[in-house]
Structures are given as structure tokens and as C-alpha cells.
Amino acid sequence: MKVLVAVKRVVDYNVKVRPKSDGSDVDLANVKMSINPFCEIAVEEAVRLAEKGIATEVIAVSVGAKQCQEQLRTALALGADRAILVETDESLEPLAIAKCLKAVCDAESPDLILMGKQAIDGDNNQTGQMLAALLDCSQATFASELSLDDGKATVVREVDGGLQTLELSLPAIVTSDLRLNEPRYASLPNIMKAKRKPLDVKTPDDLGVSAAPRVTLLGVELPAERQAGIKVEDVAMLVDKLKNEAKVIS
């Protein structure tokens, strides 16, 4: 079975971003960039399927600037077989990214598409669902367990009330939640090997996708700051403050 896994280059999860001084966008100059943590989990899942002999080929795909090659090399070092970059300097929206991925899927015909449930920059949580719509295939978002058997995928999903289990016909899109697996670290020999693995570059134009934005960013701002609080001496003082000052308990 052919598995396609999408990866996004994002600001590292430890970085606290700030608006630019003119408030036009966030300031990403000299900020550490990484593979989106949820995408890393998706890559790990794909590699485990290959190790189990279920996946015969794992293709990592990214859509974005030339520098996304770094994250694709990371995916290759983790065990993907080859990579495709849909290169554009535009900052694409989830729908346009889904359209690029659809064109790649049309050419590659994967049986399973693994993605992160959301990217930690835009926090959109849309691309997987949109790609599933465009491909008219089944979807399971927020996956914490995945098994494949008999041409079907069984997925346990983390939902508000607890856990839900779905069975999907293939091809299917599965988006990873935090607890799907714990990604490995790439070993040095694998990082070296990844440099020689094939990485194709295409453009949205090659794929016939219009990247025209539908949503305009008018500006960014910091959220309202919380007033500095106080330290209380002990539990008695805490309870007193909550009862008589904040009046949130009785």
C-alpha cells in the first residue's frame, strides 16, 4: 500500500511569536522553524506502517517555500522513501494547500493519506478535512489509534466526549492527534542517507492550482494582558481571597 504523508514547516513549538512593530503580521525573522509536531506524528505513523510491511512506499509532501525542503529531509531521515515539494513563495491557505495535495494525490494514487490534525501556526485544523472533500474519500480526524486490515482502516478518534471508533474504506485520510504515537529521533546515518533520497519540486502552476487568497490578513495584535496577580501565603488566605475578594466561591 502506498502512503502519502503531508508535512508543514512551522515556527518551532517552543517559540513565543510576537507581532511585527507595524502590526501587519507576526515577526518570523530569525525564528527557529521545525516540522509541525502533528505532522511529525503522521510521518512516524507512516514509517511504522512501512516497518510492519503494510506500507510499500511512503511519500512525504510539503507545500510552501523552498526552505520546506529542510522539513522534507527530516521526514526522509525519519524513514520516508521520497519527497515532493510544491514550491511557492505565497503563504497558501488550507483550501489552496488541499488543492495542491489533491493534484499530487491524483498523480500518485495513495491508499492512505496521513496528516497532522492542525498546524501550530495558523491553528486552522482544516486541510485534511478539505482534502478529503476534494478527493471524495473517507476521513478520520484526531486519530489516537490506527490499524489497517482487509482494505479497511480502523481509527480511534479523540472527541469531546471521549473516544470514537470508525472504520473507513480506502483510500482514506487520517489526521493525527497527540497520542497516536511518540515520534523517534532521526539517527545520524539516516540523516546522511536522507540527503540522497529523491525530492521532486513542482509548483502550484504545474499542478493547475490557483493559489489566489480568499482571506486577507488585516493585522495582528497581542491578546489582552492579564493583570499581575499576587502570591498568597497559605491555603487559608487563598480561600479567603476567593470568597471575599474575587467572590468566585461561597
Added chain:
Amino acid sequence: MSILVIAEHDNSSLKPATLNSVTAAQAIGGDIDILVVGSDCQGVAEQAAQVAGISKVLVADNAAYGHQLAENVAPLIAEVGAGYSHVLATATTTAKNILPRAAALMDVQAISEISAVVSADTFKRPIYAGNVIATVQSSDAIKVLTVRGTAFDAAPAEGGSATIEAVASAHDAGKSEFKGEEVAKSDRPELTAAKIVVSGGRGMGNGDNFSMIYSIADKLGAGVGASRAAVDAGFVPNDMQVGQTGKIVAPDLYVAVGISGAIQHLAGMKDSKVIVAINKDEEAPIFSVADYGLVADLFTALPELDAAL
């Protein structure tokens, strides 16, 4: 302007989350209809018709919609939504699963988790784990939006008398099947609706120690949450996770116990009215957002707190 709000429900009752989207819809302004998609869900439609300010309730009642499978529900929302200027749903896991799929079918770039309405086409939303608030303007003819529940008050559940109309259209893609669910059963208030939330983190040490949190929560009538670290460690189930990618809460009182306060956790609770942090590490980042900080070992502080309540 005509606005369609997608009902959040379990086929028997309308979930309060729906009412936050109704308030967001009122901020946009215009006629507001509610779409109830489910199976044997007439009772939900009747409750939706009581919500103040609703013109019409549309009900698509079909076995194929019973488990809110995205492959079946999204085409229906796309079809019904085509007649509206806005389609809204509160950002529960159900809506987050379905609405982007419906938006793509409509060729619309959806906007996730709006926290404020600036105008009919311009909205604010948190990005980068809520460290930054973006103002975005949509040029799509139809706006498809999910609504951050904590950012909008619930509309009154009573006082309306909307008409109820059936939607006959049935979509059964046959691509996915519901196999089962494990729903946490609890008499405590639902996390996202609770007035008080008490959460435990890695500092709790193990799942058994959460009994101290449950005991305090029950005295306060509180919901119980957890940090990602506590869920990952297996102390408590996933539905208790508060944070950027878990549940977003904004109760009157949030008590963080043994939680260091990673930005991903703060993203899920920093809009709470009053925040209390109990942690033995006085450098813990949680204290930077706490109104009342208690530097103490939780294993002595929690029994004391329990006794004082």
C-alpha cells in the same frame, strides 16, 4: 444577511455549545436559522425552536446522519448552506471535523475559531496558540466559520418560537462506518460549560492522586481538567485535556494544580476570569497568568484546601 447555525446535539438534546454560535450570529446580524442534522432528532429540533431569536429550524432526520459522519453530513451542510450568507458552528470536535469538509465542497476558505465579529466579513481569531490575535477579512461569497465557544456568551435557550421544516435530502456516502465509542460518564459539569474548573498536571504523580482533585471539584460543583502531560502519562483520559489542541475553557474560576503552564496549556485557559495556581516551583510560568498563586507542595495544599471548603 441570512445565517445558518449548525446545531450541536446528541440526537436527544440540543447542546449548550450551539447557543454560543447563535450569539456570534447575532453579532453578525440578520435572520438566523438552525440546521439540525441527525437521526431521530425531532426533540432536538423542538428545543432549537425555543431558542430566542431564531427564525426557522431545518431538520434533516435520517439514519445516515446519526453518528455525524463527515462524509454524509458535510454534503448536506454544503447543500443547505448554499442559500445563506454565513454558516456557523461552535468549534467542538464534531464541527471541527465536518465544517472544513463542507467548506471545501462549497469552494470556500473556512475561518476557524473566531473570537470576535468585527463586521459581516471581518473576524478576529487567535493564532499561534493564542499568543497573537489576527484580524481577517473573507472575500468568499459565503462565510463558513467555526466559533470559539468561550468568546461568545450563550444565547437564551428559551423564549423563541421558530417554525420547524424538514429537509428531505439524504446523503449516505457509504465510505465510513461508526463502530463504537467510549464516552466518559461523569456527574460533574462538562468542562467547557463549568463555572469552576480544577485541573491537575504532571505534578499529580499518578491517576489515583486525582481523587484529591475530584473531591475538591465536587465540593465546588466544578468540572475537572488536566494538562497534556497528565493525559500523556495516562493519569486521566483524553477528554479532560485543556489546551491549544484540547478543550478551550474560560470559567469564572480556574484552579491549576501541579501544572507548570506551557504556552500550549495557557492557550486553553488564560481567558478564565480568575486563575489560581498551586505549584511548588515558584518559577513555574503558570504564576505569570495567575491572579492568586500559592507556592506549596500540592500534597499538603490539596488536603488543606479540601478541609477548608
